[in-house]
Amino acid sequence: MKMINKIVIMVMIAIIATTSFIAYQKITLQQEKEISLNGAGATFPFPLIDKWIAEYRKVNSKVLINYQPIGSGGGIRAHMEKTVHFAASDAPLSDVQFRNATGTLHIPITIGGVVSIYNLPGISIYLNFTGEVLSKIFLGEIRRWNDPSIKAINPGVNLPDKEIIVVHRSDGSGTTFVWTSYLSAVSNEWRETVGKGTSVNWPIGIGAKGNEGVAAFVQQTPYSIGYVEFAYAKKNNLLYGRIQNAAGEFIEPNIEAFMKAAATFAITLPKGDENWSNVSIIDSIVNNKEAKGAYPITSFSYILVYKELSILPNINEDTAKELVYFLWWIIHDGQNYATSLYYVPLPKEIVKHDEETIKMMTFNGRQIYRG
Amino acid sequence: MKMTTQKIRKIKDIVMHFMIYLTLLIAILPPFSVMFEVIKRGFMAIDLDFFIKTTPTVGEAKGGIANAIQGTLITIGLASLIGVPIGVISGIFLSEYGENKFSTIIRFFNEVLNGVPSIIIGIFSYTLISPITGFSLISASFALAIIMIPIVTRTTEEALKLIPTMIREAAIALGIPRWKTILHIVLKGAKKSIITGILLAIARISGESAPILVTMGYWRWWFHGLNRPVANLALNIFLFANSPFENWVILAWGSALILILMILGINIITRMLMRGSF
Amino acid sequence: MKNLKEKIPSSIFYYLKSRISSLFKLSLNGDYIFKIFSGLIASSTILILGLIIYELILGSTLSMETFGLRFIVGVEWDPAIKRSFGALPLILGTLTTSAIALLISLPISLGVALALSEYMPKKLSYFFSFLVELLAAVPSVVYGIWGVYVLIPFLRDHVYSTLQITLGFIPLFSGPIYGGGVLTGGILLAIMIIPIISSVLRDLFSLVPSSIKEAIISLGATKWETVKMMMSYTRSGILGATMLGLGRAIGETMAITMVIGNKFKVFPSSLFDSWYTMSAIIANEFLEATYDLYISALINVGLILLLINLTIVILARLIIWRSLRIVRGIMRE
Numbered sequence: 001m002k003m004i005n006k007i008v009i010m011v012m013i014a015i016i017a018t019t020s021f022i023a024y025q026k027i028t029l030q031q032e033k034e035i036s037l038n039g040a041g042a043t044f045p046f047p048l049i050d051k052w053i054a055e056y057r058k059v060n061s062k063v064l065i066n067y068q069p070i071g072s073g074g075g076i077r078a079h080m081e082k083t084v085h086f087a088a089s090d091a092p093l094s095d096v097q098f099r100n101a102t103g104t105l106h107i108p109i110t111i112g113g114v115v116s117i118y119n120l121p122g123i124s125i126y127l128n129f130t131g132e133v134l135s136k137i138f139l140g141e142i143r144r145w146n147d148p149s150i151k152a153i154n155p156g157v158n159l160p161d162k163e164i165i166v167v168h169r170s171d172g173s174g175t176t177f178v179w180t181s182y183l184s185a186v187s188n189e190w191r192e193t194v195g196k197g198t199s200v201n202w203p204i205g206i207g208a209k210g211n212e213g214v215a216a217f218v219q220q221t222p223y224s225i226g227y228v229e230f231a232y233a234k235k236n237n238l239l240y241g242r243i244q245n246a247a248g249e250f251i252e253p254n255i256e257a258f259m260k261a262a263a264t265f266a267i268t269l270p271k272g273d274e275n276w277s278n279v280s281i282i283d284s285i286v287n288n289k290e291a292k293g294a295y296p297i298t299s300f301s302y303i304l305v306y307k308e309l310s311i312l313p314n315i316n317e318d319t320a321k322e323l324v325y326f327l328w329w330i331i332h333d334g335q336n337y338a339t340s341l342y343y344v345p346l347p348k349e350i351v352k353h354d355e356e357t358i359k360m361m362t363f364n365g366r367q368i369y370r371g
Numbered sequence: 372m373k374m375t376t377q378k379i380r381k382i383k384d385i386v387m388h389f390m391i392y393l394t395l396l397i398a399i400l401p402p403f404s405v406m407f408e409v410i411k412r413g414f415m416a417i418d419l420d421f422f423i424k425t426t427p428t429v430g431e432a433k434g435g436i437a438n439a440i441q442g443t444l445i446t447i448g449l450a451s452l453i454g455v456p457i458g459v460i461s462g463i464f465l466s467e468y469g470e471n472k473f474s475t476i477i478r479f480f481n482e483v484l485n486g487v488p489s490i491i492i493g494i495f496s497y498t499l500i501s502p503i504t505g506f507s508l509i510s511a512s513f514a515l516a517i518i519m520i521p522i523v524t525r526t527t528e529e530a531l532k533l534i535p536t537m538i539r540e541a542a543i544a545l546g547i548p549r550w551k552t553i554l555h556i557v558l559k560g561a562k563k564s565i566i567t568g569i570l571l572a573i574a575r576i577s578g579e580s581a582p583i584l585v586t587m588g589y590w591r592w593w594f595h596g597l598n599r600p601v602a603n604l605a606l607n608i609f610l611f612a613n614s615p616f617e618n619w620v621i622l623a624w625g626s627a628l629i630l631i632l633m634i635l636g637i638n639i640i641t642r643m644l645m646r647g648s649f
Numbered sequence: 650m651k652n653l654k655e656k657i658p659s660s661i662f663y664y665l666k667s668r669i670s671s672l673f674k675l676s677l678n679g680d681y682i683f684k685i686f687s688g689l690i691a692s693s694t695i696l697i698l699g700l701i702i703y704e705l706i707l708g709s710t711l712s713m714e715t716f717g718l719r720f721i722v723g724v725e726w727d728p729a730i731k732r733s734f735g736a737l738p739l740i741l742g743t744l745t746t747s748a749i750a751l752l753i754s755l756p757i758s759l760g761v762a763l764a765l766s767e768y769m770p771k772k773l774s775y776f777f778s779f780l781v782e783l784l785a786a787v788p789s790v791v792y793g794i795w796g797v798y799v800l801i802p803f804l805r806d807h808v809y810s811t812l813q814i815t816l817g818f819i820p821l822f823s824g825p826i827y828g829g830g831v832l833t834g835g836i837l838l839a840i841m842i843i844p845i846i847s848s849v850l851r852d853l854f855s856l857v858p859s860s861i862k863e864a865i866i867s868l869g870a871t872k873w874e875t876v877k878m879m880m881s882y883t884r885s886g887i888l889g890a891t892m893l894g895l896g897r898a899i900g901e902t903m904a905i906t907m908v909i910g911n912k913f914k915v916f917p918s919s920l921f922d923s924w925y926t927m928s929a930i931i932a933n934e935f936l937e938a939t940y941d942l943y944i945s946a947l948i949n950v951g952l953i954l955l956l957i958n959l960t961i962v963i964l965a966r967l968i969i970w971r972s973l974r975i976v977r978g979i980m981r982e
Contacts, residue, residue: 380871380873380874381871383871383873384871384872384873384874387872387873387876388768388872388873390760391760391763391764391768392764392768393760394756394757394759394760394761394764395760395761395764395765395777397757398757398758398760398761398781398843398844398847399777399780399781399784401800401840402784402787402840402844404795404799405787405791405792405795405799406784406787408795408798408799409791409795456690457690457693460686460687460690460691461687461690461691461693461694463687464684464687464688464690464691465691467687468684468687468688473688473692474691475966476695477691477692477694477695479962479963479966480694480695480698481694482892482896482962482965482966483698483955483958483959483962484694484697484698484701485892485893485896485897486895486896486899486900486955486958486961486962487698487701487900487954487955487958488899488900488901488902488927488928488931488951488954489900489902490902490928490931490932490935491701491705491900491931491951491954491955492701494935494951495700495701495704498704499700499704517697520693520694520697521694521896522893524691524694525889525893526849526852529849529852529853529886529889530852530856533853533856533857533886534856535858548678548679548680549679549680549683550679550680550682550683550684551679553683561856563852564852564856567782567848567849567852568849570782571782571785571845571848571849574782574785575785575845575897577788578787578788578789578790578791579788579789580788580789580790580903581902581903581932584936585935585936605788605790608788608790608791609790609903612790612794613794627788627790627791630788631787631791638779638782
């Protein structure tokens with residue numbers, strides 16, 4: 001190779017190397033000034049949390065927050081492995097999980113409802129369902145739409161003599177957790193044979209991926225029935241079922257009905273740093289005849305954090321402070337963004353409860369929240 | 372009409388002529404349908420904001436994919452920087468020096484690697500790199516590079532193998548050292564096919580969302596460092612396309628359209644640069 | 650003067666080279682360095698795959714200790730209550746859908762590649778080749794969404810009903826039709842891998858030396874006969890291209906999970922029924938798996954997937970080896 005070519009190449013390499021080095025220094029420096037918070041967890045609150053993150057940056061541009069919608073299970077795992085600053089989950093920690101992740105605080109951040117959706121050609125009204133009927137459908141014991149037990153609660157409706165096509169979630173999800181919690185609460189048979197969880201061994205039915213998969217399936221498949229988060233039913237203009245609550249009313253799912261369910265329940269919440277494995281709006285109102293207007297399949301969505309933040313690797317006091325203030329903002333200003341996204345804002349009793357929980361957060365023993 | 376062998380052969384020829392064009396039609400129809408849907412649904416997303424602004428939140432009127440485009444380009448670029456040289460050089464080695472047991476083993480491993488699902492490669496990259504960087508661009512590019520390598524290796528090797536030995540022999544007869552023969556002569560002849568292989572690999576990885584989800588995840592900001600995640604078009608499509616929120620759905624289809632156009636662009640530009648060797 | 654300037658660096662260079670050569674007792678020439686260098690790079694594949702296999706085995710240990718080899722023939726997947734896992738339905742599902750995909754895509758890809766390289770006028774061929782390559786760029790997610798909103802309704806309303814009427818007496822084609830399922834999964838996979846296989850094949854065909862084609866034409870062969878000869882000439886390349894496509898089909902995650910129904914059962918009742926594949930279950934459940942045995946079971950599935958792919962590759966290699974031996978045998982005569 002000619003000498004001049006060799007020189008040119010060496011000079012080019014030198015330029016590329018220097019510029020990369022300078023860029024690297026700049027970015028590392030920028031990163032050291034910047035505070036970043038990482039969260040992961042449930043997909044259900046993802047649009048809302050994303051909104052909060054974007055809006056909060058306008059309030060406080062020092063913090064760069066990132067949330068990964070990997071699912072409730074993933075969030076819990078990340079929390080237990082201490083790889084995130086905060087985790088989101090539609091289910092509280094189980095007994096075993098709580099014992100292994102000592103010092104966890106549960107902070108409800110929003111409320112959601114799971115609805116049953118169906119597709120019946122010729123029928124454009126909201127059908128009535130009871131928990132018992134739903135569990136029998138999903139167990140495969142009620143196989144046809146014109147089954148006497150369905151007709152009994154929907155008098156005057158011309159139900160077709162067609163087989164019910166059941167669809168459930170193929171991927172693990174908090175939505176499934178809520179739905180199966182409800183079925184476990186209303187049906188002994190369900191509780192004993194299938195149980196509740198983010199992923200269960202479904203007796204019958206086709207698996208669709210994600211809330212959107214279930215919604216799409218029901219939309220395109222006549223005589224099908226499934227379950228989704230409320231927003232998906234609303235946005236796809238799907239028909240949803242009115243579910244009977246303990247007071248005997250058939251409740252149409254909407255924000256007020258969800259709020260009524262949550263409000264009835266707020267009285268009995270454990271303290272933020274206690275064991276929440278038995279906390280379940282569903283379980284508490286399923287037999288509560290006083291819960292008027294409450295929609296039975298309602299649940300909290302939580303953020304999980306550790307009480308003493310210094311136990312997280314790579315955290316300093318500034319980061320801890322930003323986390324606390326972000327959480328404070330979420331339960332106050334953040335709630336204003338809920339309804340437009342079909343989420344339920346926290347009733348004020350729960351906001352107060354969360355405030356107490358957030359005040360429990362410490363760094364090296366010192367309380368972080370200063371008002 | 373007597374069925375002579377001539378006539379039978381001619382009939383077979385005509386029939387196969389027809390069948391072959393038929394397969395072309397069958398093969399093109401579904402992807403055309405896909406493109407049609409993407410254009411139909413993605414078209415309304417396109418406006419100036421789409422290219423200037425960053426990821427919107429739900430219900431936010433203005434928003435765009437500027438950061439996703441930046442992120443995708445950086446990710447693919449970094450992955451190619453790792454994957455293409457390794458792939459091409461491996462392909463060269465296998466075709467030029469590849470008559471021994473060692474090469475057979477390498478070919479074998481390459482084929483197996485090709486069949487590993489992208490999500491497993493993603494999980495692998497994450498377990499390897501996350502102790503250092505957590506969810507990061509580096510982790511994602513590393514996973515994508517691993518996906519690229521078997522494709523590039525395979526197509527490079529096949530392309531080089533089809534260059535007649537005659538050429539290599541002629542060069543050696545002229546006294547050119549073997550390595551120069553390979554780099555300057557043989558490679559040039561197969562350049563077009565090798566480029567095809569590289570473009571195929573790039574097209575493949577730009578549409579992968581599963582490994583991105585596991586190594587990097589969702590990011591709504593601009594590039595903030597190699598050890599941070601970065602926005603990604605394919606992942607955004609995956610996350611937004613079926614969300615119940617209108618503006619996200621439209622954004623997803625728009626992203627799909629842009630992603631495909633981006634690949635088209637890479638293809639066109641490379642073809643133009645290579646025009647000499649047509 | 651100029652000559653001296655060039656001579657000094659190169660004489661230093663040669664001096665160093667001879668020093669290092671005698672030190673390591675090798676002849677340090679360009680060829681040798683190039684061979685070693687490219688060999689090292691090529692062996693990185695071995696390192697990577699080795700690491701992947703190692704990590705998979707490591708992650709599967711818990712599952713293997715709990716279930717042993719029963720895992721491969723196990724037919725239960727219960728993460729919630731019994732915590733028992735088994736992979737047989739997944740294995741069968743993956744193999745079936747991939748087989749269907751290959752059956753459909755191979756003849757079509759061959760046809761497309763031949764059309765592009767042999768039958769079409771040059772200008773049209775460039776345009777269409779380009780088009781086909783472009784189609785390989787469509788992301789799997791987009792194929793998945795299209796599968797749900799376009800392919801499934803189309804197959805359900807226009808294809809499957811006819812199929813059932815004509816072939817319904819065969820159990821494979823009877824049973825309820827909802828649009829998705831095994832056959833749909835196979836079809837979608839085929840659609841996805843056709844551009845890949847076709848592009849590679851097209852290039853291969855175009856590199857067949859024209860001298861060979863001219864020879865057979867001068868003997869009076871028809872176009873089709875010439876083409877048949879070309880296909881046998883590029884036989885190992887065809888297998889290679891098929892393997893590339895098969896690799897994609899087996900590992901495909903996103904698109905297939907959206908159309909196959911994701912139902913864990915040993916056998917579907919028909920081609921129109923739902924099923925599950927190994928990649929799909931990993932994608933669906935990995936991020937949500939909360940306890941170690943669950944995660945280990947999923948990684949175990951990944952390990953089995955890898956081993957199956959290994960087997961397919963070994964089989965393909967054997968086929969190539971045999972066909973090469975036959976060709977060499979003929980040539981010797």
